[in-house]
Each structure stands twice: as C-alpha cells, then as structure tokens.
Amino acid sequence: MPKALYPGSFDPITYGHLDIIERAGKIFEDLIIGIVENPRKETLFTPTERKEITERALEAEEISVSKVITFSGLLVNCAEKYERESIVRGLRANSDFEYEFQMALTNRDLAPEIESVFLMTSGEYSFLSSSIVKEVKELGGDVGTFVPEIVEEKLAEKFN
Numbered sequence: 001m002p003k004a005l006y007p008g009s010f011d012p013i014t015y016g017h018l019d020i021i022e023r024a025g026k027i028f029e030d031l032i033i034g035i036v037e038n039p040r041k042e043t044l045f046t047p048t049e050r051k052e053i054t055e056r057a058l059e060a061e062e063i064s065v066s067k068v069i070t071f072s073g074l075l076v077n078c079a080e081k082y083e084r085e086s087i088v089r090g091l092r093a094n095s096d097f098e099y100e101f102q103m104a105l106t107n108r109d110l111a112p113e114i115e116s117v118f119l120m121t122s123g124e125y126s127f128l129s130s131s132i133v134k135e136v137k138e139l140g141g142d143v144g145t146f147v148p149e150i151v152e153e154k155l156a157e158k159f160n
Contacts, residue, residue: 004028004086004117005079007071010035011043012151013054014133016125020090022063023119031065032082033058037072044134044158057148075103076111087114092121092129 006024010017010033025031033054037047045053047070055068071078079087087107089100104116121128128146137143137155144152 003030005084006088007034
C-alpha cells in the first residue's frame with residue numbers, strides 16, 4: 001500500500017486538517033504528518049509547539065498516523081527522505097485549487113515518481129483555516145467548534 005505525507009504549517013491544527021488526516025488514513029496505510037518550518041512564513045507557534053499540539057490533538061481525537069515530523073526545505077525532498085509515494089493535500093475552494101495545482105505541477109517536475117493526491121474538504125469545514133481560528137481566538141471568540149480542546153487551550157495561553 002502506498003505511503004503518504006500530509007504536509008502543512010498546522011499553525012494550529014484544526015478539525016478541517018483532522019478530517020483530511022482521518023480520511024487519508026483510510027486510503028494510505030502509512031501516513032506521516034509533516035509540519036513545515038518555513039522561515040518566510042510568520043507563525044504563532046514554534047515548530048516544536050506545532051508538533052506537540054498536533055500529536056496531542058491526534059491522540060485526543062483517536063486518529064492514528066505513522067508519525068508527526070517537522071521539516072524545512074523542499075517538500076519533495078522530505079517525501080523522498082521518508083520514502084513517500086504520495087503527497088496528500090486538502091482543497092477547500094477554487095483559490096486552493098489554483099495554488100495546489102501549480103505546486104503539484106512543480107513537484108511533479110522535481111520528483112515525477114511522487115503523486116499529489118487531493119481530498120476535498122468536508123462541507124462543514126470548507127470555510128475553516130488556521131488563520132481564521134487564530135483571529136477569532138485573539139478577538140475573544142469561542143473556537144471550540146473549530147479545534148480540539150488542546151488547541152483551544154494553547155491558543156488561550158498565547159493570547160492571554
């Protein structure tokens with residue numbers, strides 16, 4: 001069965017991400033979650049914090065994956081390092097499709113042996129993003145329907 005990598009910043013992980021992870025886990029027996037360390041992207045949580053929060057959220061939601069890693073550099077290099085045949089990406093809207101299409105074609109040029117696999121988000125999460133979650137929490141809103149309890153706790157720590 002093919003092995004897959006689901007990369008993202010996961011700053012923080014949301015129920016939308018967890019939905020994609022759970023569904024990808026039904027397709028791929030060996031799924032790694034890759035938390036991107038992108039120096040050009042400002043994040044609320046450090047890579048170590050994002051990894052810990054992701055692991056705890058997966059545990060709380062009883063979702064199994066092979067492992068959670070952090071990485072920097074090219075996505076295809078990470079996929080090759082961990083012997084992944086597929087890269088899983090979630091799609092919410094047309095804007096996601098255009099960006100992901102461009103990235104998939106670039107990745108195919110860099111590593112033609114690695115396939116990009118796209119999963120449409122569940123309708124209830126089609127609007128959800130980590131950025132929205134952070135903004136709602138920072139402004140004092142309740143994000144309990146968007147993220148697991150551990151994520152809400154960690155957001156509260158950051159914004160208080």
